[in-house]
Amino acid sequence: GQQTLNLLILVRIQASEHMSQIIDGKLIAAKIEAGITSRIAALKQKGITPKLAVVLVGEDRPSRIYIKRKKEAAERVGISFELHELPENIEKNELILAVQKIQRDPLLTGLIIQLPLPERLYVPEVLNAINNNIDVDCLTDCNIGKLVMKTNLIEPPTPWAVIKTLKEINFDLAGKNAVIIGAGALVGKPLAIMLVNELASVTTCNSHTKDIKNKCLAADVIVSAVGKKGIVAADMVSKGTVVIDTGIVYTDGKMHGDVDFDNVSKKTSFITPTPGGIGPITVSKLLLNTVICAEKINEVL
Secondary structure (H helix, E strand, O other): OHHHHHHHHHHHHHOOOOOOEEOOHHHHHHHHHHHHHHHHHHHHHOOOOOEEEEEEEOOOHHHHHHHHHHHHHHHHHOOEEEEEEEOOOOOHHHHHHHHHHHOOOOOOOEEEEOOOOOHHHOOHHHHOOOOHHHOOOOOOHHHHHHHHHOOOOOOOHHHHHHHHHHHHOOOOOOOOEEEEEOOOOOOHHHHHHHHHHOOOEEEEEOOOOOOHHHHHHOOOEEEEOOOOOOOEOHHHOOOOOEEEEOOOEEEOOEEEOOEOHHHHOOOOOEEOOOOOOHHHHHHHHHHHHHHHHHHHHOOOO
């Protein structure tokens, strides 16, 4: 059970004492899934089955891979899963209408629009078309605002996965210097808010930031969220830093992160690999949010 998993995580961490301790995201995700499964069992006894719908616009290959993982994980824990595929050339208003139609389903307890969207559709109206009560990616203006004010019911999956990972390795964020590379709406911005809420001192870097290297060298923890292979190099990392890689990029059909793992891992105290790091934890949080929303909608508290 739980203790065995905790022990396994520690054993994996200690197995490589001489170098960096590689954080096993799959093990952390398995722990979260175990908790989800029991909550779903309780809901099903009341005749409620959590249900997640994913809207995919166009034919983005990595998106298909992620959706397949979300579907497999949902089925594993007992969440109903539905994929709605829409054409690449869909108009903004048509997409909004499609979202509104999908969420009329009274059984739905989670709805996400798979990102990235085609650039012209990447507008607030599209994400805000999702009903706040089932916005399990936490991307509506309302849910981001709640995150700022700490009145939120759920958190965005990837930023939450980062904080969860730090808690798993007993890393206390209060007073630590955290550097986030990448300031996007999906990871960088909400993560900055959440790290501030954890009392960390936060520096966010974007493509205009000067001297990113020195900012990183002064960090206790570096989180990368760019989606550019090898953007975090070993000369940017001080010895003993914790490095969390949320970036994903495909080259030659292989999945990579932002971090030059082989070289950076020689210097870090803890590091997440890609694949097998933040990804599985993110998926399990998406499912957890779908369950929390199901409980809330049905007021099963």
